[in-house]
Amino acid sequence: MSADLIEPDAEHLFAGDTGAEPDVAAGSSNPARGSLAVRSMLRRGLARLGAISLWAISGLFNLASLIVCLAVLAAIPILQLITFGYLLDVAGRLAGGGKLRDSLPHLSSAGKIGLVVCAVVIGSLPVQLLAHWESVAELISPGSNQAGWLRVAAIAAAGFGLAYLLWALARGGRLIHFVWPQPRRLIREAWRPSLYRSLPDQLWQFTRSLELGRYFWLGLRGAVGTLVWLVPAMVVIAANRNGETGLAGLVGGVAVVALGVVLLYLPMLQTHFADQNRLRALFDVRRVRRLFCYAPWAWLSAMTCGLVLLPIPLYLLKIEATPQEVVWLPTLVFVAFILPARLAEGMAMRRAKRIALDYGDGALKPVGFWKVLSRWTARLMMPGVVAIYLVFVTLSQYTSWDGLQTWVQQHAILIPIPFLGGV
Numbered sequence: 094m095s096a097d098l099i100e101p102d103a104e105h106l107f108a109g110d111t112g113a114e115p116d117v118a119a120g121s122s123n124p125a126r127g128s129l130a131v132r133s134m135l136r137r138g139l140a141r142l143g144a145i146s147l148w149a150i151s152g153l154f155n156l157a158s159l160i161v162c163l164a165v166l167a168a169i170p171i172l173q174l175i176t177f178g179y180l181l182d183v184a185g186r187l188a189g190g191g192k193l194r195d196s197l198p199h200l201s202s203a204g205k206i207g208l209v210v211c212a213v214v215i216g217s218l219p220v221q222l223l224a225h226w227e228s229v230a231e232l233i234s235p236g237s238n239q240a241g242w243l244r245v246a247a248i249a250a251a252g253f254g255l256a257y258l259l260w261a262l263a264r265g266g267r268l269i270h271f272v273w274p275q276p277r278r279l280i281r282e283a284w285r286p287s288l289y290r291s292l293p294d295q296l297w298q299f300t301r302s303l304e305l306g307r308y309f310w311l312g313l314r315g316a317v318g319t320l321v322w323l324v325p326a327m328v329v330i331a332a333n334r335n336g337e338t339g340l341a342g343l344v345g346g347v348a349v350v351a352l353g354v355v356l357l358y359l360p361m362l363q364t365h366f367a368d369q370n371r372l373r374a375l376f377d378v379r380r381v382r383r384l385f386c387y388a389p390w391a392w393l394s395a396m397t398c399g400l401v402l403l404p405i406p407l408y409l410l411k412i413e414a415t416p417q418e419v420v421w422l423p424t425l426v427f428v429a430f431i432l433p434a435r436l437a438e439g440m441a442m443r444r445a446k447r448i449a450l451d452y453g454d455g456a457l458k459p460v461g462f463w464k465v466l467s468r469w470t471a472r473l474m475m476p477g478v479v480a481i482y483l484v485f486v487t488l489s490q491y492t493s494w495d496g497l498q499t500w501v502q503q504h505a506i507l508i509p510i511p512f513l514g515g516v
Contacts, residue, residue, distance in 0.1 A: 155200045158207025163428045168421035173508045175305055176428065178312025180435045185367025187439025188446065196436060199303055205266060212261065212271045216254035223247035256283075263288050311370070312508075315363060318375035319507055322359050325351040326500035349483060352500075356479045358382070359506055360399050361392070364438045386458050388445035389471035395441035396475060399434040400482040404505035406430070408485055411493040411502075427504055434505070 167176040179198075186196045227243035234240070260283055261270040282288055328348040358381055365384075366375035374380075385392050407430055410423045452459065459468070486499060493499045501507070 151204065152200075154207060155204030156197070158210075159197065159200055159203035160425060160428050160432070162203050162206060163432075164424035165421050167424040167428060167508060172309075174312035174316060175308045176312070177316060177508045178308035178310070180428075180431060181311055181315050181363060181367040182308060183432065184364040184435040184439035184442075185370070187436065188364050188368040188442035190443060190446070193436070193440070196439065202299070202303060205299075208268060208271070209258075209262070209266065212258060216258060217251075220247055220251045220254065223250055259289060259292070262292060311367065314372050315366060315375070316507065318366065318372055319359065319363065320501070322355050322362075322375075323352070323501055323503075325349070325355060326503075329500050330497045349487070353476070353479045353483055356400065356482065356506075357475060360396060360438055361385075361442060363506065364435075364442050368442070384442060384445040384449060385472075386468055387448040387452070388441060389468045391441040391444045393471040393474055393478070395434075395437040396478050398437040400505055401478055403430040403434045404503075405482065405485045407504060408489045408493065408499075411489060411495065411499065413494055431504060 163176045163179060166172045182198065183196055186198070187193070223243055224247045227240050227247055230237060230240040230243055257274065260274060260279065264270045264275070325348040329345045329352070358378055361381050361384075362375050362378070365377060365381055366372065368374070407427055410426060448459075459465075482505070486503065489499045490497050495502060
């Protein structure tokens with residue numbers, strides 16, 4: 094009996110029979126399956142969108158933290174060279190064939206520093222509020238009990254904030270560790286001194302991983318080599334120091350022209366130096382001239398970004414001196430503008446070097462009517478780019494707070510800080 098019942102169903106199944114009952118079953122199950130598929134696709138889409146949004150927010154926060162860290166270092170004498178070395182290294186990584194996503198080293202480390210700083214700032218708000226209330230209570234009623242209690246509360250809040258910060262750092266220092274204290278684990282482990290013994294070693298390892306010494310050494314050599322190239326600018330300063338005319342003006346004009354010739358090569362020479370990590374590469378004009386032939390338009394675009402579009406607006410910040418207490422604030426703008434310029438210069442040289450490999454690593458020049466036309470068109474436009482930059486530098490000696498020193502304080506090619514000290 095069972096065989097008789099099963100066999101017709103099997104025939105219908107394998108023969109593709111479309112009876113009424115199978116259609117009803119199919120019609121009742123297909124909408125459910127379609128609904129489940131739509132829900133699954135919706136969940137996957139939302140999950141992917143959430144992951145992309147989280148990645149974008151994290152990346153923007155890390156980038157902002159990096160700019161702030163570089164700006165703070167740029168406002169400190171001597172340590173400014175670390176910022177300069179980092180900017181050179183960014184261009185050098187790209188020129189060496191690196192990818193854009195890998196061109197900003199220690200980006201995640203900067204994000205960790207920014208996260209800790211934000212935690213400290215937020216955690217200090219209750220302490221500042223209690224301290225303010227204490228000062229108000231002391232002013233209204235000197236020696237009152239309210240002022241004393243508020244003082245004790247401020248000290249207790251400071252101690253609690255410090256303990257909370259150490260607890261979060263001991264667990265890894267990630268965002269979730271600052272937001273959620275894990276109460277059960279807090280009660281079970283927070284009181285143990287062994288949990289915090291490794292913090293000094295972790296801090297030392299983290300500091301060493303930032304490679305501050307390498308960036309300082311790279312920035313120091315780059316600054317010394319750049320100052321050698323800026324001898325014409327120093328001649329301009331010497332010729333115009335006393336406001337003399339005649340021969341001094343002629344000497345100054347010749348020096349400006351010589352500086353313009355230097356600026357045709359200096360930004361890319363710095364990129365080549367950072368790529369090769371040899372001081373001699375900073376004076377390898379022949380190699381840089383050869384590489385220009387393989388990507389003239391990329392070269393021209395990078396020079397336009399590095400000398401005109403990004404640095405020139407920043408001369409407005411040099412009109413007035415910045416107070417010593419907030420001297421690092423203008424450097425935020427300087428670093429934010431100069432970092433893309435260094436990226437553009439690094440990408441232009443990377444493109445030129447990749448194309449040069451197809452021509453025997455620079456043994457041959459690109460031939461053909463359009464290639465020669467492109468090369469000479471970009472070559473004729475390049476002095477115009479440098480001339481625009483020099484016009485603004487010349488005008489800035491009359492508008493800048495530093496006067497003639499603006500000739501050697503060129504943030505497009507040197508340390509990205511408008512002032513050496515402030516007032």
